[in-house]
Amino acid sequence: MHLSPDDIIFWEYGFLKLNATIVFTWGLMCVLVIGSRAITRNLSIGLERARWQNLLEVVVLAIHNQIREVGLRQPRRYFAFLGTLFMFIVVATLFTVVPGYEPPTGSLSTTTALAICVFIAVPLYGIKEQGLGGYLRSYLEPTPIMLPFNVISEFSRTLALAIRLFGNIMSGTMILAILLTVTPFIFPVVMSALGLLTGMLQAYIFSILATVYIAAATSSFREDAEQDYDLDGPDDPEMKRPETR
Amino acid sequence: MLIDWFTVIAQIVNFLILVWLLKRFLYQPILRALDAREKRIAAELAAADEKKREAEKERDEFRQKNDEFEQQRSVLLHTASEEAHAERQRLIAAARTDSDDLRAQREEALKREYQDLRAVLSRRIGAEVFAIARKVLADLANTTLEAHIADAFIKRLRALSPEEKVSLASITRLSAQPLPATPAMTAAAAAETAGILIRSAFDLPATQQNAIKAAINEILETRIPVRFEARPDLISGIELIANGHKVTWNIAGYLASLEEEIGKLLKNPAEPESKAEPEAQPEPGPGFPTEPEFGAEPQAEASVKEKNAGKKKPNTPDNPETLDTPNLKPPAHIR
Numbered sequence: 270m271h272l273s274p275d276d277i278i279f280w281e282y283g284f285l286k287l288n289a290t291i292v293f294t295w296g297l298m299c300v301l302v303i304g305s306r307a308i309t310r311n312l313s314i315g316l317e318r319a320r321w322q323n324l325l326e327v328v329v330l331a332i333h334n335q336i337r338e339v340g341l342r343q344p345r346r347y348f349a350f351l352g353t354l355f356m357f358i359v360v361a362t363l364f365t366v367v368p369g370y371e372p373p374t375g376s377l378s379t380t381t382a383l384a385i386c387v388f389i390a391v392p393l394y395g396i397k398e399q400g401l402g403g404y405l406r407s408y409l410e411p412t413p414i415m416l417p418f419n420v421i422s423e424f425s426r427t428l429a430l431a432i433r434l435f436g437n438i439m440s441g442t443m444i445l446a447i448l449l450t451v452t453p454f455i456f457p458v459v460m461s462a463l464g465l466l467t468g469m470l471q472a473y474i475f476s477i478l479a480t481v482y483i484a485a486a487t488s489s490f491r492e493d494a495e496q497d498y499d500l501d502g503p504d505d506p507e508m509k510r511p512e513t514r
Numbered sequence: 515m516l517i518d519w520f521t522v523i524a525q526i527v528n529f530l531i532l533v534w535l536l537k538r539f540l541y542q543p544i545l546r547a548l549d550a551r552e553k554r555i556a557a558e559l560a561a562a563d564e565k566k567r568e569a570e571k572e573r574d575e576f577r578q579k580n581d582e583f584e585q586q587r588s589v590l591l592h593t594a595s596e597e598a599h600a601e602r603q604r605l606i607a608a609a610r611t612d613s614d615d616l617r618a619q620r621e622e623a624l625k626r627e628y629q630d631l632r633a634v635l636s637r638r639i640g641a642e643v644f645a646i647a648r649k650v651l652a653d654l655a656n657t658t659l660e661a662h663i664a665d666a667f668i669k670r671l672r673a674l675s676p677e678e679k680v681s682l683a684s685i686t687r688l689s690a691q692p693l694p695a696t697p698a699m700t701a702a703a704a705a706e707t708a709g710i711l712i713r714s715a716f717d718l719p720a721t722q723q724n725a726i727k728a729a730i731n732e733i734l735e736t737r738i739p740v741r742f743e744a745r746p747d748l749i750s751g752i753e754l755i756a757n758g759h760k761v762t763w764n765i766a767g768y769l770a771s772l773e774e775e776i777g778k779l780l781k782n783p784a785e786p787e788s789k790a791e792p793e794a795q796p797e798p799g800p801g802f803p804t805e806p807e808f809g810a811e812p813q814a815e816a817s818v819k820e821k822n823a824g825k826k827k828p829n830t831p832d833n834p835e836t837l838d839t840p841n842l843k844p845p846a847h848i849r
Contacts, residue, residue, distance in 0.1 A: 379525045
């Protein structure tokens with residue numbers, strides 16, 4: 270019994286090691302890239318298109334619209350990063366239906382890596398949008414007194430991101446493993462379905478939070494975001510209070 | 515320790531590679547395709563709009579043209595029907611005139627035919643009447659018609675009033691001298707001025723001629739040459755011509771009444787009237803013994819002849835009563 274796929278090590282040489290997390294991640298990467306390549310090789314711009322292309326278009330457009338709804342004016346600038354976060358977590362969760370598969374997101378190392386990526390990407394995008402001064406000034410909002418809390422918030426939310434995703438996916442996998450030993454029939458299937466749902470939800474939450482952080486770091490988020498919320502209405506109550514999770 | 519830092523680093527690298535790969539193979543192509551499709555749809559919509567606008571424009575044009583065409587058509591129809599109507603009226607009018615002309619021509623022809631018929635009839639009747647009268651007289655009274663006519667003529671001459679006699683005498687005197695012939699006279703009339711000419715439908719026997727000569731000489735108390743001439747077309751009787759003046763005894767009155775009767779029989783009321791007119795002209799004159807007739811004389815004779823011819827029938831023995839009718843008077847007159 271292991272908590273993380275990190276513990277399954279196929280090959281190790283000093284600091285270097287090849288564990289199940291990395292291997293499954295590569296596998297997912299291959300599936301994603303090859304699938305995308307296969308589908309997008311013969312893209313149609315006409316009104317008729319392949320079903321797989323239609324599926325990808327739906328997904329891509331959904332991500333695109335979601336990013337814009339959160340308040341980012343130019344979704345394509347952040348699309349690759351946020352979209353890949355979502356796609357990776359979704360696919361990693363989806364493959365849990367395959368026996369013997371260990372989701373890489375069930376490893377704290379993977380979720381930490383993703384959280385670190387967000388942690389680095391947010392200031393990068395912020396600086397890119399409104400300059401270093403402008404970005405740093407956002408730490409003094411609404412008052413300079415809030416500066417330490419803002420800084421703490423920066424770290425704590427990154428930690429929360431990593432732990433939340435890890436905890437959800439790991440717990441799902443763990444519950445499934447435990448239940449398999451207790452009640453081998455039917456109930457694990459239900460729990461597996463629940464795990465799928467949780468994984469999807471976590472994928473959404475993770476990417477949406479990342480989007481919100483980036484939006485907060487980039488220019489004039491507050492006014493625009495508030496306006497957008499007022500106009501369109503929030504799809505998810507979480508989006509109003511991302512910190513609650 | 516749940517976090518394996520090598521794995522963390524490896525996953526960061528993996529994630530960045532995945533970002534790049536997905537961007538390269540998924541997002542960009544898909545988004546590009548979406549954009550292309552949107553553009554294409556927009557272009558198609560714009561083209562459709564353009565086509566729709568063009569179609570509407572053409573439809574308006576067609577509608578306008580149609581209206582114009584309709585108007586032109588109705589105007590043309592109207593003018594055509596008007597022209598047809600006018601043409602019809604014109605044709606009807608032309609047909610009417612043509613038919614009128616034809617009818618007039620036919621009437622004219624009928625009239626002419628009728629006149630010819632009457633002329634022929636008059637002449638025949640006159641001749642018949644004379645023939646019958648002559649025969650009757652020869653059979654019953656043992657005398658000739660000519661002798662009676664000559665007698666009647668002589669009586670007529672003798673019955674002239676004194677003034678008439680004087681005027682006749684003066685005329686005959688003038689005629690004795692051919693020079694003073696008036697220039698207005700025709701050649702025929704001028705030729706006749708050389709003395710007194712007695713014209714009759716038949717050759718007068720010598721005895722009658724002598725009797726007439728004697729009577730003339732007695733009445734006029736002069737001796738002037740008297741010529742006798744037989745004119746078969748002059749059925750009616752005897753006439754004396756001197757210097758363009760005539761003294762006539764004829765049976766025109768009888769013939770006129772006979773003509774009237776025939777006209778009634780023919781049931782052509784217009785004809786007898788028109789006939790009566792030429793008759794009326796010579797008639798007023800006849801009362802006078804001397805009447806200038808000048809060059810028109812031969813024609814007047816002809817007309818008189820016609821009448822005479824027509825009037826002879828009443829004189830036929832079948833209808834002796836008519837001899838006593840007022841129509842008898844004209845014969846008594848000198849024409």
